[in-house]
Amino acid sequence: SAVISQKPSRDICQRGTSLTIQCQVDSQVTMMFWYRQQPGQSLTLIATANQGSEATYESGFVIDKFPISRPNLTFSTLTVSNMSPEDSSIYLCSVGKAGLSYEQYFGPGTRLTVT
Amino acid sequence: AQSVTQPDIHITVSEGASLELRCNYSYGATPYLFWYVQSPGQGLQLLLKYFSGDTLVQGIKGFEAEFKRSQSSFNLRKPSVHWSDAAEYFCAVNTDKLIFGTGTRLQVFP
Numbered sequence: 001s002a003v004i005s006q007k008p009s010r011d012i013c014q015r016g017t018s019l020t021i022q023c024q025v026d027s028q029v030t031m032m033f034w035y036r037q038q039p040g041q042s043l044t045l046i047a048t049a050n051q052g053s054e055a056t057y058e059s060g061f062v063i064d065k066f067p068i069s070r071p072n073l074t075f076s077t078l079t080v081s082n083m084s085p086e087d088s089s090i091y092l093c094s095v096g097k098a099g100l101s102y103e104q105y106f107g108p109g110t111r112l113t114v115t
Numbered sequence: 116a117q118s119v120t121q122p123d124i125h126i127t128v129s130e131g132a133s134l135e136l137r138c139n140y141s142y143g144a145t146p147y148l149f150w151y152v153q154s155p156g157q158g159l160q161l162l163l164k165y166f167s168g169d170t171l172v173q174g175i176k177g178f179e180a181e182f183k184r185s186q187s188s189f190n191l192r193k194p195s196v197h198w199s200d201a202a203e204y205f206c207a208v209n210t211d212k213l214i215f216g217t218g219t220r221l222q223v224f225p
Binding site for chain 2: 001004033041042043044045048058092094102103104105106107108109111
């Protein structure tokens, strides 16, 4: 399976600011995804990061709030914009196994607290 | 719409006891099924998966799961739990995207 790293691992931010989370994979992957895990909750898919094109967002998530970049096949960023305390969550990136997006491997997550 | 139900929010077992975590899904066809484990402060680790074939699948860390089409279930089992198994366990279904259950928190007493 791929080795996935995320930066930062955690951060405390003030409301109204933005934070960019990085996801790096040790091999080229076709599919990359971003998830949100609110406190005590399960995971919810934010968007699929597409290389060379705009991300595909799930219902309830918009590009202005969660802009995503995917400049190549090993790297993606998620920005949480104009943060509020409700954005306090763990944000996880995942990658789809080559040729089989059904099987996903997850990074360690970024724990975000907004004050 | 597809959904995943994990009816047990919290389970407590003694170390060495057997374990079964329940998972039911709602989907018209046979989906791809997964169990993930999340230790405190960690990301998710894939325990096992079912795509097709043998309905009893073996995973890492001594876990296994059985797919029962008639019951739309994919329960996770382990014959003897270790203290290090204490974590949050998520069942997931993938049709065109990965949908997670609400999770079951496992506590292990010595």
